[in-house]
Amino acid sequence: MALNLDARIPSGPVEQKWQKAKFEMKLVNPANKRKYTVIVVGSGLAGGAAAASLGELGYNVSCFCFQDSPRRAHSIAAQGGINAAKNYQNDGDSVYRLFYDTVKGGDFRAREANVYRLAEVSVDIIDQSVAQGVPFAREYGGVLANRSFGGAQVSRTFYARGQTGQQLLLGCYQALERQVDAGRVAMFYRHEMLDLVVIDGRARGIITRDMVTGAIACHVADAVCLATGGYGNVFYLSTNAKGSNATAIWRAYKKGAGFANPCFTQIHPTCIPQSGDYQSKLTLMSESLRNDGRIWVPKTKNDTRDPNTIEETERDYYLERRYPAFGNLCPRDIASRAAKIACDEGYGVGPGGRGVYLDFSESIGRLGRNTIEERYGNLFEIYERITGEDPYSTPMRIYPAVHYTMGGLWVDYNLQSTIPGLFVLGEANFSDHGANRLGASALMQGLADGYFVIPYTMGNYLAGVKPGGVDETHSEFRGAREEVEQRTRKLLSIKGGKTVDDIHRELGKAMWEDCGMGRTAQGLEHALARIPEIREEFWQNVNVPGSGAELNQSLERAGRVADFLELGELLCRDARIREESCGGHFREEYQTEEGEALRDDANFCHAAVWEHSGEGKAPVRHVEPLSFEYVHLATRNYK
Amino acid sequence: MKIILNIWRQRNAKSAGKMARYEVADASEHMSFLEMLDVLNEELTRKGEDPVTFEHDCREGICGCCGFMIDGVPHGPQRGTTVCQLHMRHYKNGDELWLEPFRAKAFPVLKDLMVDRSAFDRVIASGGFISVNTGSAPDGNALPVVKKCSDMAMDAAACIGCGACVASCPNASASLFVSAKISHLGLLPQGQAERDRRAMRMVMKMTEEGFGYCTNAGECEAVCPKGIKIENIARMHRDYLKSAFTYREESQAGGAG
Numbered sequence: 073m074a075l076n077l078d079a080r081i082p083s084g085p086v087e088q089k090w091q092k093a094k095f096e097m098k099l100v101n102p103a104n105k106r107k108y109t110v111i112v113v114g115s116g117l118a119g120g121a122a123a124a125s126l127g128e129l130g131y132n133v134s135c136f137c138f139q140d141s142p143r144r145a146h147s148i149a150a151q152g153g154i155n156a157a158k159n160y161q162n163d164g165d166s167v168y169r170l171f172y173d174t175v176k177g178g179d180f181r182a183r184e185a186n187v188y189r190l191a192e193v194s195v196d197i198i199d200q201s202v203a204q205g206v207p208f209a210r211e212y213g214g215v216l217a218n219r220s221f222g223g224a225q226v227s228r229t230f231y232a233r234g235q236t237g238q239q240l241l242l243g244c245y246q247a248l249e250r251q252v253d254a255g256r257v258a259m260f261y262r263h264e265m266l267d268l269v270v271i272d273g274r275a276r277g278i279i280t281r282d283m284v285t286g287a288i289a290c291h292v293a294d295a296v297c298l299a300t301g302g303y304g305n306v307f308y309l310s311t312n313a314k315g316s317n318a319t320a321i322w323r324a325y326k327k328g329a330g331f332a333n334p335c336f337t338q339i340h341p342t343c344i345p346q347s348g349d350y351q352s353k354l355t356l357m358s359e360s361l362r363n364d365g366r367i368w369v370p371k372t373k374n375d376t377r378d379p380n381t382i383e384e385t386e387r388d389y390y391l392e393r394r395y396p397a398f399g400n401l402c403p404r405d406i407a408s409r410a411a412k413i414a415c416d417e418g419y420g421v422g423p424g425g426r427g428v429y430l431d432f433s434e435s436i437g438r439l440g441r442n443t444i445e446e447r448y449g450n451l452f453e454i455y456e457r458i459t460g461e462d463p464y465s466t467p468m469r470i471y472p473a474v475h476y477t478m479g480g481l482w483v484d485y486n487l488q489s490t491i492p493g494l495f496v497l498g499e500a501n502f503s504d505h506g507a508n509r510l511g512a513s514a515l516m517q518g519l520a521d522g523y524f525v526i527p528y529t530m531g532n533y534l535a536g537v538k539p540g541g542v543d544e545t546h547s548e549f550r551g552a553r554e555e556v557e558q559r560t561r562k563l564l565s566i567k568g569g570k571t572v573d574d575i576h577r578e579l580g581k582a583m584w585e586d587c588g589m590g591r592t593a594q595g596l597e598h599a600l601a602r603i604p605e606i607r608e609e610f611w612q613n614v615n616v617p618g619s620g621a622e623l624n625q626s627l628e629r630a631g632r633v634a635d636f637l638e639l640g641e642l643l644c645r646d647a648r649i650r651e652e653s654c655g656g657h658f659r660e661e662y663q664t665e666e667g668e669a670l671r672d673d674a675n676f677c678h679a680a681v682w683e684h685s686g687e688g689k690a691p692v693r694h695v696e697p698l699s700f701e702y703v704h705l706a707t708r709n710y711k
Numbered sequence: 712m713k714i715i716l717n718i719w720r721q722r723n724a725k726s727a728g729k730m731a732r733y734e735v736a737d738a739s740e741h742m743s744f745l746e747m748l749d750v751l752n753e754e755l756t757r758k759g760e761d762p763v764t765f766e767h768d769c770r771e772g773i774c775g776c777c778g779f780m781i782d783g784v785p786h787g788p789q790r791g792t793t794v795c796q797l798h799m800r801h802y803k804n805g806d807e808l809w810l811e812p813f814r815a816k817a818f819p820v821l822k823d824l825m826v827d828r829s830a831f832d833r834v835i836a837s838g839g840f841i842s843v844n845t846g847s848a849p850d851g852n853a854l855p856v857v858k859k860c861s862d863m864a865m866d867a868a869a870c871i872g873c874g875a876c877v878a879s880c881p882n883a884s885a886s887l888f889v890s891a892k893i894s895h896l897g898l899l900p901q902g903q904a905e906r907d908r909r910a911m912r913m914v915m916k917m918t919e920e921g922f923g924y925c926t927n928a929g930e931c932e933a934v935c936p937k938g939i940k941i942e943n944i945a946r947m948h949r950d951y952l953k954s955a956f957t958y959r960e961e962s963q964a965g966g967a968g
Contacts, residue, residue: 125845140766141832143872144774160852196846198926203848205896206843207865232865238773239868246840253836261829284821313768345742352749353770454771457789457796458743523845571756573749617756622723623822625757625764 098535106128107539113291115142117499119299120244121522127251146313150237151358153229154515156194165226170361175703179655185697193524204243222511275494290544302477302499308473308580311356317632329489330681332482332502335647340475341407354473364435373418396708408472424520431467497521507655568613596648607637712804764823774869778823785875813878817921830920838912867894876931882899882923887931890947907958910950
């Protein structure tokens with residue numbers, strides 16, 4: 073079976089594609105909209121925005137989240153900001169420049185047409201959020217403030233202190249609750265999606281588990297949107313929330329949705345280093361800190377002196393040295409790898425030598441403590457709470473950590489997966505960031521998909537299908553439900569000697585060591601041999617206490633880890649075959665003499681799309697070729 | 712260090728609960744409080760016992776999932792800190808602690824330390840928003856906002872909806888939570904059109920959900936992990952009073968003729 077990888081990119085110049093597509097889309101008669109039921113799984117920026125906007129249009133929407141409220145979704149933790157090509161600063165920004173920067177920042181592995189649309193609707197996102205009451209930072213004259221962020225040379229980032237994600241999500245959540253009150257959205261909280269139901273080749277619903285009662289239920293719809301976030305927790309330790317998981321997209325993959333570029337994972341350079349084996353997650357320190365902090369390591373190996381006693385001449389500001397033009401603001405993948413190299417060579421600081429300094433003394437001297445406190449006060453507090461050290465007087469210690477996954481389910485220009493009627497939004501899809509996401513672009517993409525793309529493309533799809541026609545007595549629903557119940561019983565029946573977390577940690581270790589910041593053929597082969605062993609042990613020796621008919625957090629985790637154990641293998645397989653370095657995917661065999669990523673455009677200028685071909689069988693790799701008409705293929709240079 | 716924990720164990724919403732005593736033999740000072748509970752849960756699982764259920768997600772103090780009482784104080788002893796950000800360096804070897812769920816009529820216990828806070832969502836749904844459909848917004852800079860108002864709105868909007876204010880209040884009032892939203896939107900020019908309606912509806916809904924009234928005990932402000940100020944409650948009361956005199960539900964009279 074071959075996947076249909078027609079990206080359905082509209083013809084015409086890139087500037088006109090979205091306008092043209094919107095005009096050509098079919099419309100649903102306003103009186104008929106309520107006859108269509110749309111399921112939205114996930115309530116973060118993408119899912120929440122989609123559910124609210126589709127509800128406003130008059131569709132009958134059901135929205136699901138596993139947390140106790142849609143406001144908990146992990147979008148809430150995004151700190152730094154959201155990009156938009158408003159050019160309010162008159163500093164040379166434009167839709168075209170944001171498009172250009174994003175394609176280049178993604179190391180030429182994203183689809184041009186999608187990225188252009190993202191840049192185009194970015195301006196509407198700001199307007200919408202301001203109207204909802206999102207309290208963005210303002211200047212004294214009352215206009216919106218901007219900052220430069222994560223390697224951009226223009227100030228296009230809008231922010232609400234260090235809590236931009238929180239404020240955008242609350243705007244979105246309030247819009248969603250307004251639709252709940254209006255009766256247009258039914259909100260199912262504490263519900264986890266455990267399978268997708270496909271009937272006659274179309275996505276027709278989902279199977280869920282009520283996490284309080286344990287009840288397994290079928291939900292029928294005319295279309296399904298997955299906005300369930302990324303799969304960074306396959307590494308066990310990441311900046312993701314503990315509950316973030318890949319089960320929804322993995323179940324969809326196993327039902328026929330293509331999975332694109334799983335190996336494109338982003339390692340964020342500024343996180344608080346790990347302090348012990350009990351560590352449950354890693355905490356991000358916003359990239360905005362790199363605007364005023366300087367990154368350095370001692371020039372002497374294994375230097376354990378108090379950093380404040382190390383003289384200027386004994387410090388290596390390695391980013392400023394290697395990348396004079398961008399310095400501490402170079403893109404995430406480059407900053408992360410440089411930190412790894414410094415630590416691998418023995419210059420790292422802190423426990424285990426896995427850390428570099430992020431130092432504010434120079435900017436405190438120049439701008440005063442008050443200015444730094446105003447800009448980063450809450451981040452400094454977080455740091456002090458976790459480490460017990462005061463960053464105003466001692467440099468922070470930071471180290472890279474898994475943060476974001478650019479890969480995800482393959483979607484066409486309309487955000488539709490290879491299964492008709494299954495749409496994928498936000499981090500869960502693969503479309504806009506290529507091999508590396510730029511700072512402050514995740515919030516932009518989630519909201520662009522949810523507010524401004526899906527309301528059009530969903531209508532276009534629904535206009536072509538008749539509402540209803542199946543119910544939960546259909547054999548596909550009954551079969552999927554039976555499978556979910558069987559799987560739950562199996563997880564509970566093993567009663568082995570290891571906890572779910574024991575096994576998740578082993579998977580994380582294998583992934584981080586062999587498929588982390590630096591990947592090699594040998595390491596990946598090792599991981600590809602090791603992961604099936606861990607998976608085998610899971611199914612033989614995991615211990616999931618309690619029953620399925622109650623609130624059971626161990627059971628919830630077990631189901632998610634079972635899926636990570638399969639996804640991890642696909643991720644390594646994809647990384648093994650992509651014999652080039654690009655963005656967040658760094659294969660040590662493929663680098664320039666200066667140690668920079670070496671792309672192979674002749675052989676790998678494509679999205680790799682994986683097709684599930686049955687349990688125990690090797691998945692099939694397909695490709696969607698990428699062409700660059702506007703932003704010409706070039707080696708990224710941040711020197 | 713050794714920590715002794717007395718934890719509220721309750722199978723489900725309907726069953727009775729009781730305290731149970733546990734020991735964590737080897738807690739590190741660098742652990743977060745929840746990581747210490749993870750260690751306990753791993754041990755209980757290995758022994759074939761039911762691990763302790765507690766709510767958590769982001770573990771960086773922003774999602775608002777976590778929260779329970781430590782020795783009678785929501786989120787524990789450190790001011791301005793959620794329990795996921797509380798670290799064990801604040802405790803010493805041999806400390807004995809009592810952990811209980813948030814207690815309020817409107818927050819029924821689901822299991823162990825986990826409660827149902829969906830009443831908060833219903834209060835927001837009753838009016839905690841600005842009615843603006845996607846696509847109908849004017850340019851972001853079309854309406855200047857006084858920086859001070861914007862900053863004060865942000866202060867109020869920082870609420871994470873954890874429910875500590877309710878758990879600490881002798882009346883189990885949600886006034887701090889509700890007033891934070893009323894202030895956030897009411898301080899902004901965008902929020903003026905619905906200001907009266909919002910205050911009226913949200914305050915009525917809060918009462919309907921079973922939360923108590925504010926009697927200025929001030930406990931909520933003391934335990935709020937995000938430093939939400941009690942002055943918001945004064946603003947809510949002003950808006951509510953004004954609304955009680957001036958607000959009328961929409962009328963259809965004099966329609967199409």
